[in-house]
Amino acid sequence: MPARKGSAKWQGDLQGGSGDLTVGEGVFQGAYSYESRFEEGQGTNPEELIAASHAACFSMALSDVLAEHGHEPRSVETTAKVEVRVVDGEPAITKIDLATTGDVPGIEEAHFREHAEEAKAGCPVSKALAGVGEITLEARLAS
Numbered sequence: 001m002p003a004r005k006g007s008a009k010w011q012g013d014l015q016g017g018s019g020d021l022t023v024g025e026g027v028f029q030g031a032y033s034y035e036s037r038f039e040e041g042q043g044t045n046p047e048e049l050i051a052a053s054h055a056a057c058f059s060m061a062l063s064d065v066l067a068e069h070g071h072e073p074r075s076v077e078t079t080a081k082v083e084v085r086v087v088d089g090e091p092a093i094t095k096i097d098l099a100t101t102g103d104v105p106g107i108e109e110a111h112f113r114e115h116a117e118e119a120k121a122g123c124p125v126s127k128a129l130a131g132v133g134e135i136t137l138e139a140r141l142a143s
Contacts, residue, residue, distance in 0.1 A: 006049075008032075023049070038084075038091070047093065050129070051080040057125035058098055065119045066104055066112075074103040075142075095134045103142040113139045 010019035018033045021044070035041020055078040066073045078100040085094045098120065102112055116139035120126050126135065 021049075047082040047084055050093070051082045051096070054082075054096060054098065054123075054125045054129065055080040057123045058100065058119060061123040061126075062100060062102065062116055062119035065115045065122070066102070066107070069115060071104050071107045071111075071115070074105065076100060076102045076104075093129075093132050095136070096129065096132055097136045097138070099138045101140055101142050107141070109141055112141055 004024065006021065006023050008019055008021040011017050015034045018031060020029065020031055022029050031043040032045050033041055033043055036043035037045035037047070058080070059076045059078045062078075063073050063076050066076075078098060081097040081099075082093055083095040083097075084091050086092070087094065100116060102116075104112060107115075116137060120135070120137050129135065
């Protein structure tokens with residue numbers, strides 16, 4: 001499998017500086033700053049990128065688990081929320097909430113949730129984030 005990359009450049013000090021980041025070979029480019037990370041400023045931040053990565057990886061993993069068990073999904077949509085809190089005087093990612101909705105014909109809700117937990121355990125991004133204190137999962141079928 002190929003290695004994947006991202007890059008970032010930061011200029012200035014932490015609170016007054018700013019940066020630009022690139023995903024892959026320019027598939028996404030965005031600005032980030034102290035305000036976009038720790039306040040409500042314009043731009044993106046590392047935690048949003050982690051959230052998007054986790055949601056994308058989990059959705060793919062759940063789709064795969066469902067198909068392997070004979071439940072071909074029409075769609076799987078996931079949102080991840082990454083929480084940053086100050087721990088021992090330093091910012092840290094302390095919690096990630098995953099919320100997923102699957103459009104999966106012929107499966108019961110409880111069975112869907114079991115497969116969602118299996119996908120959470122097997123998702124490479126979930127594994128990479130194993131140091132996060134808490135990763136929750138809410139899984140439901142589309143109505």
